[in-house]
Amino acid sequence: MRDVLTIAMPKGRIFDDAVDLLRQAGFRLPPEFDDSRKLIIDVPEESFRFILAKPMDVPTYVEHGVADLGIAGKDVLLEEERDVYELLDLKISACYLAVAGLPDAKINELAPKVATKYPHVAAAYFREQGEQVEIIKLNGSIELAPLIGLADRIVDIVSTGRTLKENGLIEYERMVEITSRLIVNPVSFRLKDTRINELVERLSEIKSYALQE
């Protein structure tokens, strides 16, 4: 009997891209993946169990071993710093992290305030730049912060750039490119290596096929 692999999937933006990728790799995922509120989806024909989690929580499930594998944005992996291995860059849900703010902001603020959903990434970035900042953690609508005077700058995800533009903000610095990654629990990787390597191989084949095009 094949080992069952439990995979933590991020709900939201990445989900559809991740499902498409698994289907392209030849895994038969039932219609529940297209429209369902279920948080656990078993696919016995493929010996998979999927758990549907908040994107920021995926590495937590994998670190604790309740999921063998997970799909998470590089932004989440940088912020969470969990004890997991990154197996593959899936090259889906591409975006980047940037420092942004108002176009006419004063340059020499003393310890400027930085609003972000990514306090650890932001703190590490400004530390490396030798700049002292005060980090303000928000959970969304980050672009509001400079508009209403809560912060001088923001560190946030940019994809099309539309949110910055429509709120009259500009990008100061592009920090790091983001794509989604396949991550694994280190113990699962040892115990279920055959199945996990097969999954990685099938996903890598699509990647190389896509690159040839």
Ligand SMILES: Nc1ncnc2c1ncn2[C@@H]1O[C@H](COP(=O)(O)OP(=O)(O)OP(=O)(O)O)[C@@H](O)[C@H]1O
């Ligand atoms: N334009 C984008 N904005 C935010 N995240 C993006 C974008 N494009 C791709 N991503 C990827 O999608 C992930 C976030 O997905 P999503 O927006 O569904 O979750 P979330 O913001 O954590 O959820 P919620 O809005 O429920 O708090 C990020 O971790 C990032 O890797």
Ligand SMILES: O=P(O)(O)OC[C@H]1O[C@H](OP(=O)(O)OP(=O)(O)O)[C@H](O)[C@@H]1O
């Ligand atoms: O460059 P764009 O294509 O405009 O995408 C970037 C925006 O999308 C995300 O917000 P989200 O929609 O997740 O809402 P949130 O503010 O609730 O996090 C992100 O935080 C930016 O605000």
